Amino acid sequence: MSSFVLQRLLSFFITLAVTSVVVFGILEWLPGNAAQVILGETATPESLAAMEEKLGLHQPALTRYVEWAGGLLQGQSGLSISYSTPTLELITERLQVTLPLAVLAMLITVGVAVSLGLYAASKHNTSADMGVMTLSQLGLAIPNFWLAILLILLFAVQLQWVSAGGFPGWTEEAGGGLLPALSALILPAVALAAVQTAILTRVTRSAVIESMGEDYVRTARAKGLTKQQVLWRHVLRNAMIPVVTIMGLQFGNLITSAIVIENVFVLPGIGRLIFQAIANRDLVVVRDVVMLLAAMVIAINFLIDILYAWIDPRLQDGVNT
Structure with missing residues (x-):
């Protein structure tokens, strides 16, 4: 290892x-x-x-x-031309919005997609399976920025359950708090997660269906295990390799896609920062933000590689032999 x-x-x-x-x-x-x-x-x-x-x-x-x-x-960064502030301070402040938004969207994606994918696979070739696939196709067809506008119109304008935009902050001293902050992020997270949920649902379903056709599944069923026991004890872990692959790519995609969604919901995150930097021709900020986003995607892929080895130790054979 x-x-x-x-x-x-x-x-x-x-x-x-x-x-x-x-x-x-x-x-x-x-x-x-x-x-x-x-x-x-x-x-x-x-x-x-x-x-x-x-x-x-x-x-x-x-x-x-x-x-x-x-x-x-060394943890030192250039000085922003527009703000006369080290870019590291600007980025750290904006990450307090972007990272929680991406994590919340990822939790929604994984929770919904894995559940729907498993359900569809267990009901393969039934009306329930077709319903899940139709729903995922709809999710793929809707652009996230358009869904964001629809969510604002429904939940903020019509129902007035949440605000249409802005971020109150994580502390009560700043006029916000944990619950108000999460409330401000829930609609952007749903808008971000919609397309990724549809993709991961299809991948999970396909991976589980493929694993259910393996010999070890028939052996487990012959030993008296129920379909649900086989699904959770044996099939799911073996189906996780392609699922984890997509999850890693999706988290990086969620961080970069947040650039657009943050502007729709007027959130003070990395997306707003880079748009303002481009508008102000602040190339120092643009360079450091782009490098940060690239580094985060690379780090995520590194962690996914390590997770592969934990899920399936056979993947280490090429290194250890």
Whole structure:
């Protein structure tokens, strides 16, 4: 197990390093001068020179990359041009909204999708199975931003159960609290989870149906176990590999998809931050946020690899032999 983890850990750091080069290089090689883009066409040569020095553009690209990457490794970040605040502080503050939103959406996705997938598989080729598949097809067809608008119209405008947008904060001192904060996140989480739930339901159903046709299932049934006992004790764990794969990809997708949903619900998360940074031409914030999102996706994939080995130790054979 240790060699398996070490190999995945090495792959994680290599992927992270390559990603940092790509993120830095894309913003570095964009057409035009970053200082010119920030100040506009009417900027004077003196102001351009001052902005280039502030951004460090007077230094070679390699020097700037080493300083940026080294600063991130030490927990230091660049200074936002718009806010005159370290980007790490801005990102940490906004993650207090984005991460709980993504986690809540993931919990909804897993809870609903695994339950529906198991139910549909246990009722294979029946009207109940067809009903679940029809419902999942509907979920795939509805864009999450459009569903978000419908949810606002129904629950915020018509029923007035929740607010149409905004975030009160996690503390009572800020005018919010745990329950008000969760109430503000529930509709965005449902909007985020809808499409992912439909996908995971179909994957769970297919994986369970495939596992139910294996020899060990027939052997377990021959020993006297009921269908439900076989499903929960034997089938589910063996069907979890493709399900976990999709779950890992979905969590990364939920974090990035939150960028759109946060703007629909006016939530002060990472999505709002990057939109404001782009509007303000704050390339320092854009670079650090993009790197953060990429690093989170890479970290999630690393954790999924480790979870694979726990679910099915046979996956370590290629490393240990």
